[in-house]
Amino acid sequence: xxxxxxxxxRPIYEQIVERFQELMMSSVLEKDAQxxxxxxxxxxxxxxxxxxxxxxAELERKGYIYSVxxxxxxxxxxxxxKDSRKEAVLKKQEETAxxxxxxxxxxxxxxRVIDEIYEKGxxxxx
Amino acid sequence: xxxxxxxxxRPIYEQIVERFQELMMSSVLEKDAQxxxxxxxxxxxxxxxxxxxxxxAELERKGYIYSVxxxxxxxxxxxxxKDSRKEAVLKKQEETAxxxxxxxxxxxxxxRVIDEIYEKGxxxxx
DNA sequence: TAACTGTATTAATTAAATTAATACAGTAGT
DNA sequence: ACTACTGTATTAATTTAATTAATACAGTTA
Numbered sequence: 001x002x003x004x005x006x007x008x009x010r011p012i013y014e015q016i017v018e019r020f021q022e023l024m025m026s027s028v029l030e031k032d033a034q035x036x037x038x039x040x041x042x043x044x045x046x047x048x049x050x051x052x053x054x055x056x057a058e059l060e061r062k063g064y065i066y067s068v069x070x071x072x073x074x075x076x077x078x079x080x081x082k083d084s085r086k087e088a089v090l091k092k093q094e095e096t097a098x099x100x101x102x103x104x105x106x107x108x109x110x111x112r113v114i115d116e117i118y119e120k121g122x123x124x125x126x
Numbered sequence: 127x128x129x130x131x132x133x134x135x136r137p138i139y140e141q142i143v144e145r146f147q148e149l150m151m152s153s154v155l156e157k158d159a160q161x162x163x164x165x166x167x168x169x170x171x172x173x174x175x176x177x178x179x180x181x182x183a184e185l186e187r188k189g190y191i192y193s194v195x196x197x198x199x200x201x202x203x204x205x206x207x208k209d210s211r212k213e214a215v216l217k218k219q220e221e222t223a224x225x226x227x228x229x230x231x232x233x234x235x236x237x238r239v240i241d242e243i244y245e246k247g248x249x250x251x252x
Numbered sequence: 253t254a255a256c257t258g259t260a261t262t263a264a265t266t267a268a269a270t271t272a273a274t275a276c277a278g279t280a281g282t
Numbered sequence: 283a284c285t286a287c288t289g290t291a292t293t294a295a296t297t298t299a300a301t302t303a304a305t306a307c308a309g310t311t312a
Contacts, residue, residue, distance in 0.1 A: 009268090011300055026228045037257060048302045053259075069258045070309030082229055089226045093236050096222055097243035100215045102152045103208055107244040110219050111237050117223035118233040135299090137269055163288060174271045179290075195289045196278030 001036075004045055012047060016055035017062075024064055024078055025085050035065060035073040127162075130171055138173060142181035143188075150190055150204055151211050161191060161199040 002019050004012055023029045035041075038056065042049040056073050059065045063081060067073045100110055128145050130138055149155045161167075164182065168175040182199050185191045189207060193199045226236055 013300080025225075038259090039257085050303085051301065054300090056258090067258060068309085070256085070311085072257060086226075086229050086231055089222060089229060089231060090235070090239055092222050093226070093239045094243060096215060096218050097240045099151075100212075100219070101244060101247045103212050103215060105212055105215060107240050109216070110240050113216055113219045114223045114233050114236050117220060118227060121224075121227045139269080164290090165288085176272085177270065180269090182289090193289060194278085196280085196287085198288060 002041070002045060004047075013051050013055040013058065016052065017058050020055075020059055021062075021064060024075055025082060029075050031075050031077055033075045035075070037072060128167070128171060130173075139177050139181040139184065142178065143184050146181075146185055147188075147190060150201055151208060155201050157201050157203055159201045161201070163198055 001023070002016060004015060008015060020029070020035070029035075035056070036044070038049050038052045042052045045052075056065065056067065060067055060073075064076055064078065065073050066076045097107070097110060101107070127149070128142060130141060134141060146155070146161070155161075161182070162170070164175050164178045168178045171178075182191065182193065186193055186199075190202055190204065191199050192202045223233070223236060227233070
């Protein structure tokens with residue numbers, strides 16, 4: 001479920017946070033699903049439990065999970081988080097378009113990429 | 127020309143590298159333009175010259191600049207680098223579209239963002 | 253009670269970025 | 283030749299953050 005990249009210059013706990021966010025935002029992990037326990041995931045990844053603890057604390061701080069002492073960590077209601085994510089994606093789209101324009105890439109080219117992705121995904125919107 | 131963000135968790139030298147890359151990819155700095163000297167930029171930013179040295183070494187390694195001992199550092203011929211950047215931007219566009227699709231954002235919405243950016247930029251492509 | 257779960261805390265270790273202090277070498281102008 | 287710039291290289295010290303280690307305490311479940 002989680003794969004660490006030690007060449008990545010970002011800290012381990014951050015990689016873990018991001019990976020779980022992806023799994024939750026893409027609905028692979030759904031509301032109230034239980035995350036691996038701090039100690040078991042630490043064993044799996046061969047790292048210190050404190051590092052998992054830190055990652056989970058971060059996920060909770062951001063509202064992605066909630067924890068119940070003695071029971072475990074669980075995926076939070078993430079509908080509002082998905083909405084935030086949508087906004088962030090649109091901002092990312094703006095940045096991409098800005099840079100593309102600066103490089104002389106035509107807008108039509110970007111649109112073509114979008115069409116390819118959405119066709120593959122089985123969706124059609126226009 | 128360069129502004130450092132000390133809250134940014136990325137190292138200073140990396141911020142400097144990225145900022146110069148932006149300036150060169152957007153043609154604000156053109157081929158053979160001279161960069162500030164190692165020592166003067168270090169003074170301006172109130173940091174150690176070694177840090178600038180490292181940033182410039184990185185820029186040279188990546189092919190963005192060339193250095194002439196005794197004279198200074200200069201913007202390299204960056205036509206091929208701009209081509210690489212175009213490819214990277216298209217890849218970024220793919221990722222954005224993938225995530226957007228996963229979140230249920232319609233492709234038409236992404237295209238609308240693109241149109242807005244390109245209109246503002248004075249360009250028209252379709 | 254045993255075996256899980258999460259949380260908190262403090263200290264030690266590790267790794268990387270940054271600074272500091274030099275030294276050496278090429279260029280340009282006087 | 284001298285001065286004042288430029289880049290490059292090197293070594294050590296400092297600083298900061300991530301990670302590990304070792305515990306302790308608390309709630310859950312059977």
